[in-house]
Amino acid sequence: MFSAEKQTHDHVFLSASHDENAGRTLWVVALTFVMMVAEIAAGYWTGSMALLADGFHMATHAGALSIAAAAYAFARRNAHNGRFSFGTGKVGDLAGFASALILMLVALGIGVESMIRLFAPTAVAFGEATVIAVVGLLVNIVSALMLSGGHSHVHSHDHPHAHSHGGDNNLRSAYVHVLADALTSVLAIAALLAGRYLGWIWLDSAMGIVGALVIAKWSVGLLQQSANVLLDVTDEHVAEEIREVLERSGDVTITDLHVWRVGPDARAAIISVLAKVEVSADAIRARLRVVHEISHLTIEYRVA
Template sequence: MSHNHVHIAKNNVKANNLVYSILLNLLITLAQVVGGIISGSLALISDALHNFSDVLSLVFSLFAHKLSRKKASIEQTFGYKRAEILAAFINASTLIIVALILIYGAIERFVHPQPIQSNTVIWLAILGILVNGFSVLLLKSDANHNLNMKSAYLHLLTDMMASVAVLVGGLLMKFYGWYWVDSVMTILIALYLIAVGFDLVKKSTKILMLFTPEHIDIKEIVREVHKVEGVGKLHHIHVWYLNEEEIHLEAHLDCPEDFTLTQFDEVLNRIEMVLFEQFGINHTNIQPEFKKEDPKDFIVQD
């Protein structure tokens, strides 16, 4: 089986930004817990709970990032390249769990409303906006090309939005005495968490389950590879993400002639360039066959 592999530049994720974000979120979590207890605001305590889940998720993201950079070994032939994908899946799942807890608490508080010290809520919400806003800026560039960092970024972004919602609620409570707003804002925050969490769970699950990347059309791959001189039928195809930087393809290839290894390597190099340049596939593993009796479908159940 012939195997080729195009090396690509790895995205340089700034792990120090995660450390700064962890410290900042610890600060705001402690402040909001104390403020929520003093003021009696469920939305503030809910925001603190969300912030604390962010601290845990950021720590996990940092650990996964460090782990993913470890080299392959005999025991781990791929290294820990999927650690960040796993972290993204777990972090997104915690977003949904936290959201459900918030909804339960908000409904309970809506049924049994309590007076809230709005001034404390307002000032701590402003602090939350500033701290989370700064953390969001720290991770924004890395979130564009790394699913693990995107999960951490989304945790922080939703925290900032939650703080904005808490601020609005605090102002309405201060000037109009609408204490029910606290519960409504909590539910709105939770629904948004479920939406963004579900999207991230879906994306990370597809990678973990070895689904074909969404932008890749296997039929189009077959059409383009069949244009290469010296190629027979491409079949028994698998395409998947190893992580966000590596797309793998393995397949069987019927050869029209009984090629020498040197001749087949020339054909393989041409196939590899087509796959990389047109589809972004940088790790190719193709089994050559000549007059072999086996299934010739594109997709064959192993």
């Protein structure tokens, strides 16, 4: 006997805060772009290579943040497009993965440039560079506060409703980029002040190496998390809960189980069960309503 859901339903697995997060990201893109232009202009004006480098570094972040904003727009525009079997809930994870790769390249570039400058120091206009770095830090703090306000709930349909907090890797990638900028600004300010008042020119390069290592660590974590979603890695927490709910009575045995993420807060599950004759497929579905993370459920049912 085979039983699977037949009712008509959509596959919109965007989080309830999708549009809000998209708006936040667009504002941060605008702020980052303005600051990027200001730093590059100030770099040419003051003759400071430090400012120019940071300005072009910020340009890469503006590009990555633009990818995040474009991903939100694409996911919303194609949310009801039947070409996407499980909706567009994972578009943000794809954007997050791409942004993490960019972040990794940024870390590599900062590290290489810092090593070069460690052995061949260049003159820095400390006063002007410090002022611009402080302004950049303030912009990053404002951007981080805007992005940290994003939170996820769940959109579901006629399946068990989900209420768990999930991870919007698109928003997380934007947040990590802003944090990376803030970190480089803090390290730059510390190095510039030390260079101006203590004569520690080498500290600028040393701080750059430290910043590169921290940014690389963040990017690896984001790569791993977004890749797990893109590769449909099993959500073990939800899978374990499903096993507990179905098998604790002893009248149902799970013979095959697939659980994966299809959106920031949505999980899909395909479950094959061997059940005693008195346990119907509808009863099994009713038991699973307590597993709030499931937003799309398919059951293969056989009688023992």
